Amino acid sequence: xxxxxxxxxxxxxxxxxxxxxxxxxxxxxxxxxxxxxxxxxxxxxxxxxxxxxxxxxxxxxxxxxxx
Numbered sequence: 106x107x108x109x110x111x112x113x114x115x116x117x118x119x120x121x122x123x124x125x126x127x128x129x130x131x132x133x134x135x136x137x138x139x140x141x142x143x144x145x146x147x148x149x150x151x152x153x154x155x156x157x158x159x160x161x162x163x164x165x166x167x168x169x170x171x172x
Contacts, residue, residue, distance in 0.1 A: 106139045106150055114149040 106114075118135035122128060125145020129138040141147050157165070 106137075106141060108139070110150055110153070111137050111139060113153055116149070 106116075111117075116128065116137045118130075118137075120128065120137070123145050126141060126143035126147065128146055129140040129142070130136060131138050141150065
């Protein structure tokens with residue numbers, strides 16, 4: 106993640122490690138590096154992404170099935 110995505114998701118040096126995921130941190134600092142491992146760590150960032158409209162999801166599935 107870039108620094109803006111981390112900021113919006115609430116990731117800072119003070120955030121503790123998550124039970125269901127890992128937040129990689131900069132050497133010598135507790136600042137998040139931007140690499141998140143496992144879905145537990147991605148949850149707060151994914152929650153910021155608006156859901157696609159139903160029609161867009163159906164079209165994406167049709168396109169994927171055609172390929």
